[in-house]
Amino acid sequence: MAGQAAADTSAEDIRLTRAAQAGDVAALGLLLERHRAGMRAVALSILGPGPDADDAVQDAVLVALARIGDVRDPGAVGAWLRMIVRNNCRMLLRRSRPAEPFDGLSLPDPDAGPEETLEHHALRDWVWEAVEELPVTLRIPLVLRHFTEGVTAYERIAQVLGVPVGTVRSRLNQARARLAGALNATADAAHSDARVRTAASWNEARDTLAAAEAGHFGRVLTERWSPEVALMSGAARIGGADLLARGMDGDLAAGVRQRPVNVAAGRTLAVWEMDLVSPADDPGHCPPAVAWIMSLSGGRVAQLRLFHPVVLRDSVLPERGIV
Template structure:
């Protein structure tokens, strides 16, 4: 693609994914130079650039002066570098900046990507990540179960592991986004929501056996906040206890990646026992041959 920065930016704002890759390629060397000047050579400088590319991808529609694209991308790098410098002077860890969510914006990261017309492109890149990193990235950027603590709970790993997986995921994701901008395949329409809603509704009706038989492999294993609880039979006991108390479950969100399904559900407690269950739960299904082999669950706590 040949054109001025302004022409390339306008094409990217109109949904041309290859245009953003062209823009990033033009300014990548300058962005790296900016990061190195502030942070020195090393992983922090490279992370500041990767975060800036993902931020630029999402916020491109907010760029008012397309001619200033290079300066704008470098400004994002400088902001990322300053965040890291401030974090290095603190005695407690701080969260990394949200690279896919515009500052002050309401809603979910995948909503912003959907509006930008790039959802398939990003999902294709996410699907190419290794499973543990893919799982962490999907939770972080495509669900409300997105804090480091929450991800650590559902995956049964330390917060530091979540942080390192996200770092690796951002680096790989950025590289794949730029490499596949012109060649990514469009995703086939999925029935993720419909399938999840049907399973949750079956459970609410008490059709546990049918639901479990249709979803789980017979040797599936289940974990609750990182602790093994057995096989699908353990889930029957949990459902008996929950639904027997008059609680109902409502699907709030469902998302999918390669070999992964993530459901977010709300508990609807009875009026006479409003605190019976936490606000909700996340269900992370590791899928093989169409059946769940490992289900990781964790409760969503009240804020």
């Protein structure tokens, strides 16, 4: 009897997984509900009861939404889901160790992140369309949490937005809850092509940096960005196009160069993650990385937030540059 029950469970998992991989939204929802209890049990066994365990399960659900196409053995999908929860829990534990320097925190493997998978299977457009349905206050933390490589930690998202960590946690909880409804609402809608949009954003990032190095960053701001573009620090506007142009020119004059390493691109929000290369004669001139977090309006950048994974030596956005 037990063997037959196990066989029936495996057969149902196979059926639902294959249907979900073919784009069946209802099948994906049923699959996640079938294994939610097991996923939660793993989180509780590692983290104990509390909000961290809930976060680990909720984050795993979002990863599963984007990565269901990666499952090679549909009969073992339950183990795959529990593995995602286990990895989330271990990441939370590493981040909570007080003796570990903040800059040394382990980040999620880019190969295991949802953004790359969105490039390879049919659910990518559906997920992005649902994300776009969220209010901007919920959309930004959700994208930073799940689609970037270096701005995933609650503390870092809080720095970007200029809000307490508790507010970030609250907004992410609201975003996850709202996302479930948005996913259902957009399942049968026409979706824009996230792969094409992301490729275009990669090209724009490279073109922007090339133009800046050629001395034409001001032209890029005029032609491609909003005339009222705002450089933000948290929720406060600290400057506009003039400060951006002056800062970029100052960085380049000092020998600083930027190289894009990751792009997440929606219709209303784009994130360019850059490696920063300091001049050879001053290797400590700037932090090793920066993220450009851009809110878009009509396809143009309306707001820009710059985030560094490490603390700047000087005050935020010193006059010598923007990075």
